[in-house]
Amino acid sequence: MSFKEHIFKKSLWLFHYGGASCNNCDIEILDCLTPRYDVERFGIKLVGSIRHADVLLVTGSINKKDKERLLEIYKQAPKPILVVAMGACGCTGGIFAEGNTFAGPVDKIIPVDAYIPGCPPKPEAILAGIVKLVNRRNGK
Amino acid sequence: MTGAEVKQNIESKWSGKISEIGLKSEKRLFVTISPESLPEVAQYLFDDLKCRFITASALQSKRGFEIYYHFSVDVIGLIINVHVVLPESKPEVESLANISVATNWIEREMHELFGIIFLNHPNMEKLISEGNWEEGEYPLRKN
Amino acid sequence: MKKETQKTINTIIPIGPYHPLQEEPELFKLYCDGESVKDVEWITGYNHRGIEKLSESKTFDQVFFLVERVCGICSTSHPFAFANCMEEIAGVEIPDRAKYIRSIIGELERIHSHLLWVGLAGHFLGYNTVFMWAWKYREPVLDLFEMISGNRNSYAMFKIGGVRRDIENDKIPRMREVLDTVKSKTNMLIGAVLDDPVIHARTKGVGVLTKEDIIKYGALGPAARASGVPIDVRRDDPYAAYPLVDWKVITAEEGDVFSKAKVRLLELLESISIIEQCFEGLKKEPEGAIETIVKEIPAGIGTGRAEAPRGEVFHFVETDGSNYPKRHKIRAPSYMNIPTFKKSCVGQSISDATIALAAVDPCYCCTERMGFAYDYETKEKILNGKDLLKLGQVKTKAIRAKMEQEP
Numbered sequence: 001m002s003f004k005e006h007i008f009k010k011s012l013w014l015f016h017y018g019g020a021s022c023n024n025c026d027i028e029i030l031d032c033l034t035p036r037y038d039v040e041r042f043g044i045k046l047v048g049s050i051r052h053a054d055v056l057l058v059t060g061s062i063n064k065k066d067k068e069r070l071l072e073i074y075k076q077a078p079k080p081i082l083v084v085a086m087g088a089c090g091c092t093g094g095i096f097a098e099g100n101t102f103a104g105p106v107d108k109i110i111p112v113d114a115y116i117p118g119c120p121p122k123p124e125a126i127l128a129g130i131v132k133l134v135n136r137r138n139g140k
Numbered sequence: 141m142t143g144a145e146v147k148q149n150i151e152s153k154w155s156g157k158i159s160e161i162g163l164k165s166e167k168r169l170f171v172t173i174s175p176e177s178l179p180e181v182a183q184y185l186f187d188d189l190k191c192r193f194i195t196a197s198a199l200q201s202k203r204g205f206e207i208y209y210h211f212s213v214d215v216i217g218l219i220i221n222v223h224v225v226l227p228e229s230k231p232e233v234e235s236l237a238n239i240s241v242a243t244n245w246i247e248r249e250m251h252e253l254f255g256i257i258f259l260n261h262p263n264m265e266k267l268i269s270e271g272n273w274e275e276g277e278y279p280l281r282k283n
Numbered sequence: 284m285k286k287e288t289q290k291t292i293n294t295i296i297p298i299g300p301y302h303p304l305q306e307e308p309e310l311f312k313l314y315c316d317g318e319s320v321k322d323v324e325w326i327t328g329y330n331h332r333g334i335e336k337l338s339e340s341k342t343f344d345q346v347f348f349l350v351e352r353v354c355g356i357c358s359t360s361h362p363f364a365f366a367n368c369m370e371e372i373a374g375v376e377i378p379d380r381a382k383y384i385r386s387i388i389g390e391l392e393r394i395h396s397h398l399l400w401v402g403l404a405g406h407f408l409g410y411n412t413v414f415m416w417a418w419k420y421r422e423p424v425l426d427l428f429e430m431i432s433g434n435r436n437s438y439a440m441f442k443i444g445g446v447r448r449d450i451e452n453d454k455i456p457r458m459r460e461v462l463d464t465v466k467s468k469t470n471m472l473i474g475a476v477l478d479d480p481v482i483h484a485r486t487k488g489v490g491v492l493t494k495e496d497i498i499k500y501g502a503l504g505p506a507a508r509a510s511g512v513p514i515d516v517r518r519d520d521p522y523a524a525y526p527l528v529d530w531k532v533i534t535a536e537e538g539d540v541f542s543k544a545k546v547r548l549l550e551l552l553e554s555i556s557i558i559e560q561c562f563e564g565l566k567k568e569p570e571g572a573i574e575t576i577v578k579e580i581p582a583g584i585g586t587g588r589a590e591a592p593r594g595e596v597f598h599f600v601e602t603d604g605s606n607y608p609k610r611h612k613i614r615a616p617s618y619m620n621i622p623t624f625k626k627s628c629v630g631q632s633i634s635d636a637t638i639a640l641a642a643v644d645p646c647y648c649c650t651e652r653m654g655f656a657y658d659y660e661t662k663e664k665i666l667n668g669k670d671l672l673k674l675g676q677v678k679t680k681a682i683r684a685k686m687e688q689e690p
Contacts (some may be wrong), residue, residue, distance in 0.1 A: 030418070064271055067269075095349055101272045120437075193512070199612075239499060
């Protein structure tokens, strides 16, 4: 088993980056921590620094001001890192893609490993997306 | 106090400076004044009528740039829309931020979106445009 | 007996769950002189999406989907205000059943938003159990939304002239059940939170906004009502079913964080009462009579407002007879409330900064992006957002420890 596969086997640490969003996605991520979904029982937790993270969760459409920050965060992320674009805004820019400050979508700025569509995606969808990504990476 | 009474008070007090005034409904008053009289009318609305400043809406039309300043008389649920028309070649009006701190941000935003100049604004710095669009660009202008 | 004092700046104790705070300075720069905040600067632009301009290229029906996503938590208040505005321009009256449904959706949103706030405030103070419980009791309310509209957030229930979906009578018993549970859990939270001496010590006299401050800044919502300024759009400029039911505006006098928490918790109970009366109202109206057909919108201008959980949402629209808004101006309540930070934070200690900021309940995206603390003289960065949050939590711990040690 390679080093990459070894560290992605369990206990994913997520770092959340919020772009220009309405925050529904951000709240659904926080919801995953609450008793009904309790993502911490899987060892998945949200970390406060990108340097501790295995997964970079990006929400929101990216405007011109956010673009620089996103690139900076990605540069600081310890590789390998999995990038997940969440929500309609993260995947394609959603309803804000035609806005005059739009600078995304996320996959035009940094490479994306998984997309979780929805507006917002339910906590079940978020967890299913992360599990699917990890399984895909582990060759299942 | 009713909407009709407020209309009457404003009409009699500012008769020389009003070009149009009308009650669209019991709770919606529209009054168009000359831009020069804006500060004193605003002061009157704050001091005498105890209005709350809601926000201001700028727009561009064939007449130039128009601003609607929305004031609320909460005790009767009345919105007083004070309307000024600024010529396209010289879109300038006196800032209200020295009278009311509540108008500070929206004037900065209207400047960033339309290029309207608010004279004597205490801190005309960027509010939303930094990094998002260039100086001199006014996204909501129709060119 | 020797009492230990904690040096709050040097011993930062990690307290989970982790709030997804950003590393970069986003929203607030607090300039500090020693332990106290001397000035607050607001940096912005990170969230700007060009919504007003986007609106001009959408048909009126499409605009509802756009404005719902201005803010996820006040998601219904924007369509509410926009619908009020368009109906003012078109001069239409909506059927009573639609009024009741609109008020039910608006009040359910207030309930979930206030519970969310209680959870966040608990987290900022270091009461993570409060965070977990408040958000756990919020889930059934989101389930109700999913049952009525198909989505937990962003319900797409509004249209010009009425609502897009009915709330059928057979759904109502389930809704009553959930609301009864929320009522009893809210009463439990009120008892636990408002009577706790440590919470009193942390929130009374903190982040005070006087009546004069509120009026000067044009501040809105629970923040205004907690300072004795009794403004509430539902009563001042009635719309939907609010004039048809019995309810009261909740106020407090002291204007501190404690008063703001009290106002929100009591408003929760009031919202439940409004919804229950709306259920009675629905019984009297025939199922299915949920809209007045509007064929076209005349040229003109209109204003519309609604009371969001954070205060008055205001929309202004200019129409030109076509199917698109010529100009659409949107003003959310946080726009007026956020500048009050200059007053509520300055003079406070750094460890009170996060709870003072959170108390005005800026839209969550703003709370999330708490900024750095800088030295007032040298302008050097001293603490980041995570540190500020932990300072607040550590202070609570210290106070609790002190109270337990006292005989």
